[in-house]
Amino acid sequence: MTPTPPDPRLVAQADLLNPSFGTRLRRYFLTGLVIAAPLAITASVTWWFVNFVDGLVKPLIPAAYWPDTHLPYPIPGFGLIIGLLGLTLLGFMTANLVGRTLIDAGEAILNRMPVVRGLYKGVKQVFETIFSQSGTSFRKVGMVQFPQPGMWSIVFIAQEAAPEIAGRLPDGDEQIGVFLPCTPNPTTGFFFYLPRREVVELTISVEDGAKLIMSAGLIQPGAVAAKGLPRPPANPPAAA
Incomplete structure (x- = not known):
C-alpha cells in the first residue's frame, strides 16, 4: 500500500506554528x-555632525x-552649543536697527564684488526660500x-x-514648478513647469514624501488622500 504524501499546506502551517531552532534564531537575528541598525546609523550621523561642527567652531575660540x-577628558558638543548661541545672537542683532544697519x-x-556678489545673492535667496515660514514652496x-x-x-x-x-x-x-x-x-x-491641472496634490507631508522616495516605495504613508486623482471607470453592468 502506497503511503499518502503529506499535504504541503499542512506542512507549511506546522512549520509556522512550530518553527525549528534555526528559523527562530534567524528571526531573532533579523529582529x-x-x-x-537605525539606532547605530542615527548615533553615527549625530556623532559625525557634532564633531564636524566642533571642528569648525572651536578653532575660532581661544583655547x-x-x-x-x-x-582631563574632551567634551563633545561645545562647538555646536557655541554655534547655536552665535546664530541666535546674530538673529537677535538683525532684529534691531543697529544690527540691521551693520x-x-x-x-x-559684497554687492561691489563681481564674483562674490552673485554667489552671495544666490545662496541667500535659496536659504530664505527654504526657511521662510510664509512661503509655500516645497511644502506640498x-x-x-x-x-x-x-x-x-x-x-x-x-x-x-x-x-x-x-x-x-x-x-x-496656470503653470507651476515641480521638482x-x-x-x-x-x-x-x-525640475520642470507644467499646467497645474496636470498635478495631483496629495495630503501627505513633505517628510512622508521623502521617506516614500528614499525607500523606493517600501515605507508608505499612513493615509494617502489625493485631490482629483483619476479613478478607473466602473465596470459596465453585464448584459442580461
Missing part, C-alpha cells in the same frame, strides 16, 4: 538587526575657554504622469511660474 583645557553695510560691500507633495502617460511619479510642488516664464509657455493655463526627485537620493532629480 535585533531591525532595532539596532583658554575650551572645556578640554580644564578637564548687515546692510556688509551686504553693500503631488503626483504627475512621468515618464509617460499612465505612470505616476512623486513630486514636490514649488511656486507658480514667474510672469516672464509663464508668458513664454505655449499653454495658457521630481530621484530614488534613493532625493537631492537630485528634475
Whole structure:
C-alpha cells in the first residue's frame, strides 16, 4: 500500500506554528538587526555632525575657554552649543536697527564684488526660500504622469511660474514648478513647469514624501488622500 504524501499546506502551517531552532534564531537575528541598525546609523550621523561642527567652531575660540583645557577628558558638543548661541545672537542683532544697519553695510560691500556678489545673492535667496515660514514652496507633495502617460511619479510642488516664464509657455493655463526627485537620493532629480491641472496634490507631508522616495516605495504613508486623482471607470453592468 502506497503511503499518502503529506499535504504541503499542512506542512507549511506546522512549520509556522512550530518553527525549528534555526528559523527562530534567524528571526531573532533579523529582529535585533531591525532595532539596532537605525539606532547605530542615527548615533553615527549625530556623532559625525557634532564633531564636524566642533571642528569648525572651536578653532575660532581661544583655547583658554575650551572645556578640554580644564578637564582631563574632551567634551563633545561645545562647538555646536557655541554655534547655536552665535546664530541666535546674530538673529537677535538683525532684529534691531543697529544690527540691521551693520548687515546692510556688509551686504553693500559684497554687492561691489563681481564674483562674490552673485554667489552671495544666490545662496541667500535659496536659504530664505527654504526657511521662510510664509512661503509655500516645497511644502506640498503631488503626483504627475512621468515618464509617460499612465505612470505616476512623486513630486514636490514649488511656486507658480514667474510672469516672464509663464508668458513664454505655449499653454495658457496656470503653470507651476515641480521638482521630481530621484530614488534613493532625493537631492537630485528634475525640475520642470507644467499646467497645474496636470498635478495631483496629495495630503501627505513633505517628510512622508521623502521617506516614500528614499525607500523606493517600501515605507508608505499612513493615509494617502489625493485631490482629483483619476479613478478607473466602473465596470459596465453585464448584459442580461
